[in-house]
Amino acid sequence: MPFFLLIFFLLLIGYAVLIGYYHNAWNKLPVYTPPEDAPTASVTVIIPARNEETNLPVLIDSLRQQEYPTGLFEVIIIDDHSTDDTFRLLDEASKSWSSLKVIRMADLPADENASTAFKKKAIQAGISQASGQLIVTSDADCVFDKKWLHTIASYYQHTDAKFIAAPVVIEGKDNLLNIFQSLDFLTLQGITGASVFKRAHSMCNGANLAYEKSAFEEVNGFEKIDHLPSGDDMFLMHKIFTRYPEKVFYCKSKTAIVRTAPVDSWKAFFQQRIRWASKADSYDDKRIFWALLLVYLANLGFLILFIMGFWKPLAFFFCIILLLAKMLIEFPFVNSVAIFFGQQRRMKYFLVLQPLHILYTIIAGWLGKFGHYEWKGRKVSKR
Structure with a gap:
């Protein structure tokens, strides 16, 4: 577990830098x-x-x-x-x-x-x-x-x-x-x-x-x-x-x-989200691919850590602590966007929906790569 925690911690640092970069850029983007x-x-x-x-x-x-x-x-x-x-x-x-x-x-x-x-x-x-x-x-x-x-x-x-x-x-x-x-x-x-x-x-x-x-x-x-x-x-x-x-x-x-x-x-x-995720490996712009990969791996780490907790209960503790860190990283950024769109009333649900958002990111990302989706009555397969 120590080696995994180190890798996961480094991923979260990279994720924090990425979100901080987006937050700073959004605030500097002139209206x-x-x-x-x-x-x-x-x-x-x-x-x-x-x-x-x-x-x-x-x-x-x-x-x-x-x-x-x-x-x-x-x-x-x-x-x-x-x-x-x-x-x-x-x-x-x-x-x-x-x-x-x-x-x-x-x-x-x-x-x-x-x-x-x-x-x-x-x-x-x-x-x-x-x-x-x-x-x-x-x-x-x-x-x-x-x-x-x-x-x-x-x-x-x-x-x-x-x-x-x-x-x-x-x-x-x-x-x-x-x-x-x-x-x-x-x-x-x-x-x-x-x-x-x-x-x-x-x-x-x-x-x-x-x-x-x-x-x-x-x-x-x-x-x-x-x-x-x-x-x-x-x-x-x-x-x-x-x-x-x-x-x-x-x-x-x-x-x-x-x-x-x-x-x-x-x-x-x-x-809908699987359809969006299905584009990831087709981008000529590889910069977004690496950003998406970092986001996916950071979210996947939480699921792995949670599963590890059934064998090593200390993993649950680290999962909760790091989840709180993730929320503190994301909240200021999303809140600033919500203010622009007049949606700040919904930010009170942001924290409680985090576990569901992590699970959805993992599932949609995986099926976007290996599964299929239906949209407007049409079925499209990635394979």
Whole structure:
């Protein structure tokens, strides 16, 4: 046990340094306040949708309320082989709103990677018909501040960015599942903002992204990553970062925040997180791989130490002490992110949910590497 404790202690030191780095970077990342002057950039919002009939009315209403110059933005929603009333609702909405275009993937020629890279193919189809110089992507279960596009576009013009990652928050009722998702997602958002600001590694979320159409075309879009079932966001980000390392930004602005709904079951939550974890060994950006590996091993150490306690009771003592140390390392960072997103009321649950978070990290990471997941009624295997 002494040798294991030494290794585990060194891992926790490395983890503490990593979290401290993210915390410092997040706090130094300036908050952007958009000017009142209307942006002049033309924007195309692209949203893939599969079986989203319950979310579409709220989504479309939120998009129609955008305070952006008429004629400078359009919305393209792509029906990704839905089996519900998604296409019918979209078709009806497009007849009453001229800025909305609808693409039906079932009407397009099949692609050799269409059976795996579903979302990438939908986004690619949208971009092929986009007229805007700035592509903004989101998901069908999201809602937006009225100044969302105004903020993103003005930030684009302010920075001359080629790629912009922007904030996303999970909102829902205060039950255990929703609180757990929200806290986990706040951590990911903090790491995203910090890593993009410091250009430490490529990280973003497809629910709130923007990039120049010309930059997308210059890196040949999803070429060479179009066989992968996930990663329409981070893989593309790294391709553009490789070409324009000084032109990738995180827009830390309250009016840029996209609000998304939590998944409604623990099974769906794990499937979502396994899907995210499945990308880890495909990253060209190996900097994030090593960060993820450190996080995984640090969490795995707690499980090993806990199991060892059944043979060596002293291990339980060390497990508790080191768990408290881990919480003290993480809490200030996550709390600072929660304050920005207005989610600090949920931080009171942070400590008690730590054991569950450790277990979930281990399971999702393992199955992301060796298992399979289901998403939107589709089953994808890693093997």
